[in-house]
Amino acid sequence: MTDLSTVTSTDIAFDLGEIPFSVRGSWLDISPVVGTHQVSDALHLVSHVTGMHAVVRLTPVVPGAAAARVDATASRVAWTAGDGRVEAVFEHPGAVRFRGRGLGMRFSASDELTPFTGGYLFTDPVDGAITLTSYETGRRYRFTVLAGAAEVVGDGLLGSGAREVAFGADDPWELRVEQTEAGVRPLGATASFDDLVRHRRAEFAAYCSGLLAGAAATPTAVKAAYVLWSATVEPGGFVGREAVLMSKHWMDKVWSWDHCFNALALAPLDPEAALDQFLLPFDHQDAGGALPDSVTHSEVLYNFVKPPIHGWAFRLLRERVSTPFDDGALRLVYRRLSAWTRFWLDSRRAPGHALPYYQHGNDSGWDNATLFDRDRVVESPDLAAFLILQLDELARLALELGESAAEWEDERIALERALFEQLWAGDRFVARSVASGRPSSSTSLLGALPIVLGERLPADIAAALAAVVESHLTPWGPATELPGSPEYTADGYWRGPVWAPSTHLIVDGLRRAGHAGTADRVASAFLAACERSGFAENFDALTGDGLRDRAYTWTAAVYLLLAAHRPSGER
Numbered sequence: 001m002t003d004l005s006t007v008t009s010t011d012i013a014f015d016l017g018e019i020p021f022s023v024r025g026s027w028l029d030i031s032p033v034v035g036t037h038q039v040s041d042a043l044h045l046v047s048h049v050t051g052m053h054a055v056v057r058l059t060p061v062v063p064g065a066a067a068a069r070v071d072a073t074a075s076r077v078a079w080t081a082g083d084g085r086v087e088a089v090f091e092h093p094g095a096v097r098f099r100g101r102g103l104g105m106r107f108s109a110s111d112e113l114t115p116f117t118g119g120y121l122f123t124d125p126v127d128g129a130i131t132l133t134s135y136e137t138g139r140r141y142r143f144t145v146l147a148g149a150a151e152v153v154g155d156g157l158l159g160s161g162a163r164e165v166a167f168g169a170d171d172p173w174e175l176r177v178e179q180t181e182a183g184v185r186p187l188g189a190t191a192s193f194d195d196l197v198r199h200r201r202a203e204f205a206a207y208c209s210g211l212l213a214g215a216a217a218t219p220t221a222v223k224a225a226y227v228l229w230s231a232t233v234e235p236g237g238f239v240g241r242e243a244v245l246m247s248k249h250w251m252d253k254v255w256s257w258d259h260c261f262n263a264l265a266l267a268p269l270d271p272e273a274a275l276d277q278f279l280l281p282f283d284h285q286d287a288g289g290a291l292p293d294s295v296t297h298s299e300v301l302y303n304f305v306k307p308p309i310h311g312w313a314f315r316l317l318r319e320r321v322s323t324p325f326d327d328g329a330l331r332l333v334y335r336r337l338s339a340w341t342r343f344w345l346d347s348r349r350a351p352g353h354a355l356p357y358y359q360h361g362n363d364s365g366w367d368n369a370t371l372f373d374r375d376r377v378v379e380s381p382d383l384a385a386f387l388i389l390q391l392d393e394l395a396r397l398a399l400e401l402g403e404s405a406a407e408w409e410d411e412r413i414a415l416e417r418a419l420f421e422q423l424w425a426g427d428r429f430v431a432r433s434v435a436s437g438r439p440s441s442s443t444s445l446l447g448a449l450p451i452v453l454g455e456r457l458p459a460d461i462a463a464a465l466a467a468v469v470e471s472h473l474t475p476w477g478p479a480t481e482l483p484g485s486p487e488y489t490a491d492g493y494w495r496g497p498v499w500a501p502s503t504h505l506i507v508d509g510l511r512r513a514g515h516a517g518t519a520d521r522v523a524s525a526f527l528a529a530c531e532r533s534g535f536a537e538n539f540d541a542l543t544g545d546g547l548r549d550r551a552y553t554w555t556a557a558v559y560l561l562l563a564a565h566r567p568s569g570e571r
Contacts, residue, residue: 010205011073012222016043018534019223019551020248021077022230023200024207025093027297028179029230029248030058030077036250043070043077045096045107045141047179048245048252049236050298053136055119056177060086061104063169068103074226075200079103084169089196091176091187093234099147099174099193100167107143107177108164109134113157121163122156129186130155130165139179142186148173204229210269215564220531224556227535228265231553237297240283241276244553245296251537251549253296256281257306257365258554260313261501265557267320274317275329278310282336288347289339293362304362307383308344309505310337311390312452316508327401334397341390344383345411350434354418355379356387357434361494364446365501369480369494370487371431371442378440381429382449384419388412389452419450420461427464443482444494445472445502452505454512462513469506470518477503477526479541490540491547497538498529500558507562523562530559 017039020029027048032040034054044054060068060079068079068086079086084103091097098105109119109132119141120133130143130152143150143165150173154163167173178187191199208217208225215221231245244262245252263277281291284300293304314333318325325333348356357379358364361372364380372378391412395405423429429447430439440447450457451465472478477498481488489495503526510519529539529546535555536546 010208010217010222010225011075011201012219012226013071013073014223014226016070016072016077017550019072019227020046020230021072021088022248023090023093024203024229024232025234025242026090027233027236028090028094028096030088030096031249033249045177046248047134047137047139048233048248048297049137049139049179051136051296052250052252053134055109055134055137055141055179056132057106057108059106059108061106061166061169063102074204074229075197079105087193087197089193089200091190091196094180095176095178095187097146097174097176097193097196099172100169101172102169104167104169104173106164106166107175108162109154111162112160113163119163120158121152121154121165123152127186132163137179139181142176142178142180144176144178144186146174146176150175207269211265211560213268213564215560218563221560221563224530224535224559227551227556228262228553231551233297238284238295238300239280239297241280242273243280244277246553247537247549247551249549249551251552253294253299254280255294255306255365256291257309258501260309261504261554261557261561264313264316264320265560267317268322271321271323271325274321275325278314278317279332279336282340285336285339289341289343290347291340304360305343306363307365308340308386308390310340311393312386312505312508315389315393315396330397331401334394334401334403337390337394337397341387341394341408344387353379353434354414355384355422355432358383366444366446366480366494368492369442369444369446370485371440371444371446373442373487374440375431375433375436375438377434378431379423379434380431380446381419381423382446382452384415384423385450385453388416388419388456391415416456420458424461428468429465443485443487445469445478445480445482445506446494448472449502449505449509451509451513454509455514457513459514462515466510466513466515466518469510469522473522473525474498474541475525476529476532476539476541476544478506478522483541490542493538493548496541497547498526498541499538500526500552500555504558504561523565527559527562527566530555535559 020031022029034040043058045056062081066081068081077088086100086103132141151166211225263274266274284292293301344356361367391408395408398405448468480494481496507519507523529544532544533546537548537552
């Protein structure tokens with residue numbers, strides 16, 4: 001049973017322009033963000049089924065000319081003006097309950113209906129339900145009036161014109177909005193509005209308790225937990241397991257390396273959920289062993305891949321879970337990791353070459369990093385390092401499962417030799433064109449990622465890589481392009497900003513390579529960026545400002561992972 005004494009401290013307030021209001025399992029949210037870098041002047045009910053779609057605009061009806069103030073916590077959203085108030089709470093993942101006292105609200109759909117776009121509003125003669133169909137989501141939205149009276153505008157209207165369900169401010173009212181399919185029965189009677197709010201508070205408090213696993217429940221840590229909790233969706237479409245999307249803004253996918261960081265964060269809370277998060281892209285592994293680039297509700301992309309950090313991640317995942325994975329889970333992971341590794345060794349090595357290659361920056365996850373400016377198809381040192389760790393984990397799993405580890409050990413030894421002999425330039429690692437052998441001339445942090453090899457690195461190489469990391473370190477974390485470089489760009493994606501995944505990989509490698517002091521400085525700087533600017537997709541390396549999508553789950557996950565190891569004097 002949840003300890004309700006902790007509920008108040010975890011029902012944090014947040015800015016809806018930064019973090020959408022949602023609940024674990026839902027494909028819906030309430031937010032002013034309605035598209036890629038598109039922010040409306042009003043909140044909307046947004047669906048992430050078949051993509052990101054703003055389905056209904058939520059406009060408070062305020063007596064007089066006053067504007068309504070909006071407040072959000074983990075359990076509810078409220079619009080207030082004078083003594084009037086409208087509130088919203090998730091009744092369950094597919095339904096939102098609204099109620100108003102002294103304040104009305106208009107629930108407005110698109111004004112334009114075509115044969116392939118927009119919404120059609122009508123009243124169902126069977127039960128009088130007000131229903132909005134949506135071409136964009138392929139779903140329907142049932143409006144069930146629980147108290148008061150609704151005005152329906154545009155009932156049965158085709159073409160152009162207003163379509164809305166509206167409540168006035170004079171009388172109390174209550175409404176349920178469900179996202180549903182054509183043949184699904186309507187939701188029956190459930191708890192009262194106030195009981196739903198209490199339930200959501202307790203539900204999130206229990207989630208926080210497990211996720212933080214004894215760590216300090218600071219406001220930033222609780223907000224990080226809310227970002228993960230609220231971005232979680234139940235199985236649907238191509239997403240065959242419960243999944244943490246990267247965001248419930250426009251980055252509403254699971255990419256095939258970001259899921260690893262979210263899985264690591266979930267491990268103390270729920271080993272099964274963590275394993276599901278880890279395995280989700282492997283459900284769509286192709287016949288050649290490659291993982292998709294990304295998975296979302298109605299789309300699986302195979303045009304690029306992502307870096308093979310999965311052996312590194314699975315080893316850490318096994319260390320973090322409270323309950324060890326059983327033999328069946330280990331065998332499944334072993335088969336999937338084996339195929340993924342053989343893809344790189346068999347399909348991504350040029351004839352006569354020992355090192356695998358990326359075909360584009362997107363394959364590395366560092367889409368536009370300067371390392372790919374001179375040549376796109378390159379043998380990159382980070383790729384070799386990740387595969388060395390993956391081969392090592394496969395050998396360990398093989399021995400545990402009674403299989404031969406010789407194949408993986410032989411490949412690891414050969415790859416390790418090739419990395420140091422062919423890509424180490426005496427003071428740094430370089431990437432090399434597969435076609436010409438020409439080395440890169442980049443000052444990208446990507447070249448320092450072999451630090452992830454940790455204790456496997458010779459001491460002099462580890463020290464040199466630690467020095468490279470120090471040269472990139474700003475008060476907000478390690479810049480992905482060397483500050484002062486002609487190619488450095490403040491909001492340049494992987495050409496300057498600080499990112500969560502690179503930071504975590506570097507911190508882990510530095511610690512295992514014996515450079516704990518540098519690791520602590522890197523981690524502290526990144527934690528400071530999150531505590532200043534929230535959980536943005538990335539951060540301006542010189543100012544700490546949050547950039548791009550402002551509610552990114554791998555940023556929240558890495559914050560929690562690094563905060564758990566923060567020196568006690570800094571907490």
